[in-house]
Amino acid sequence: MIRIIAPRSGVAFELKRGECLRVIDPQGEQVADLVAFNRRDTSEAISSGRSIDYASKIYLTTGDPIYSNRSSVLLRIVEDTVGRHDFLVSPCSAEMFRIIYGDAVPHQGCFGNLAAALAPYGIAPDAIPTAFNVFMNVPVDAATGAIRVEPPLSRAGDYIVFEAQIDLLIGLTACSAGQSNNFTYKPIHYEVNGHD
Amino acid sequence: MIRIIAPRSGVAFELKRGECLRVIDPQGEQVADLVAFNRRDTSEAISSGRSIDYASKIYLTTGDPIYSNRSSVLLRIVEDTVGRHDFLVSPCSAEMFRIIYGDAVPHQGCFGNLAAALAPYGIAPDAIPTAFNVFMNVPVDAATGAIRVEPPLSRAGDYIVFEAQIDLLIGLTACSAGQSNNFTYKPIHYEVNGHD
Numbered sequence: 001m002i003r004i005i006a007p008r009s010g011v012a013f014e015l016k017r018g019e020c021l022r023v024i025d026p027q028g029e030q031v032a033d034l035v036a037f038n039r040r041d042t043s044e045a046i047s048s049g050r051s052i053d054y055a056s057k058i059y060l061t062t063g064d065p066i067y068s069n070r071s072s073v074l075l076r077i078v079e080d081t082v083g084r085h086d087f088l089v090s091p092c093s094a095e096m097f098r099i100i101y102g103d104a105v106p107h108q109g110c111f112g113n114l115a116a117a118l119a120p121y122g123i124a125p126d127a128i129p130t131a132f133n134v135f136m137n138v139p140v141d142a143a144t145g146a147i148r149v150e151p152p153l154s155r156a157g158d159y160i161v162f163e164a165q166i167d168l169l170i171g172l173t174a175c176s177a178g179q180s181n182n183f184t185y186k187p188i189h190y191e192v193n194g195h196d
Numbered sequence: 197m198i199r200i201i202a203p204r205s206g207v208a209f210e211l212k213r214g215e216c217l218r219v220i221d222p223q224g225e226q227v228a229d230l231v232a233f234n235r236r237d238t239s240e241a242i243s244s245g246r247s248i249d250y251a252s253k254i255y256l257t258t259g260d261p262i263y264s265n266r267s268s269v270l271l272r273i274v275e276d277t278v279g280r281h282d283f284l285v286s287p288c289s290a291e292m293f294r295i296i297y298g299d300a301v302p303h304q305g306c307f308g309n310l311a312a313a314l315a316p317y318g319i320a321p322d323a324i325p326t327a328f329n330v331f332m333n334v335p336v337d338a339a340t341g342a343i344r345v346e347p348p349l350s351r352a353g354d355y356i357v358f359e360a361q362i363d364l365l366i367g368l369t370a371c372s373a374g375q376s377n378n379f380t381y382k383p384i385h386y387e388v389n390g391h392d
Contacts (some may be wrong), residue, residue: 049326050287059341071291090245093265130245145255
């Protein structure tokens, strides 16, 4: 069953070991921030630093594992029709909208949406790690290290599938940042399936 | 007073608001992993994701702030004679030495050294964030996203100075990973001064 995350909102749910999470961009050019925690001990969470280190690359795609802060594999990417996602930058937040966009009355962003969705599971905002930013397109200038946030390469119907390696708690959003989504706010679809 | 961190070891100490921490590479081509926590509430720590996002670059240098997971500035880089440091990859660890180097009996790495040095301050290993890897030289291939760990650009006597923006707890190492230090293990020197 396909579930819908409304524009600029987020959800949390359990994903059991062996289950697959398909994150779909229904209209194209929309980002979904994903975080994952060990369901049985939520002090263990995805780690961009370890995942990038062990993969020796910043752009993860089919076949690549997403490691935790304890160097265990929490998720594995098993399908990916886009091939460009970001694991460098934090979820957008009220502070980010103030600092980067100069918004006087900022939206709570993916960070606020994740915090609200994860609170019932006992996750404190401080414990939300750098997200795996599905479909987010962040090129790096190799010489200067400058990054840019460009429109996603995803087109309507594109998707990525993650397989849970242990029982997980997932946080997932339809991203709230204009720059990340080519300045339109769209929904994200997702689906949980048994091991296939 | 210059203090010495022996090869493949680490320390923790307090750094008060306005104090400057100078991290010196005494022999050249040696990395120092740095983490920082709010001294009064150690759930607040440096965040690579927020720092990279707000700076819009992966290579931070003079003038750049290092943000926390709460989007506050914990440190500011006020001098830097090298200009190339890493904020992408996690501290080296026993798991890293197993996964990347294939070591059967791995060293505990910077992660183990930081965990041991920070334990008396009540910091759990799970709470150690991606470090700011002083002098670490990690070029990125813009097209593929591949990263390489190359010898540091630092030469004997090179240094970087951080100014504390609030009272902090600092963890600092002389890095234990061969690749990061051109395959020799050297000390790191540091010095704490009042605002100058």
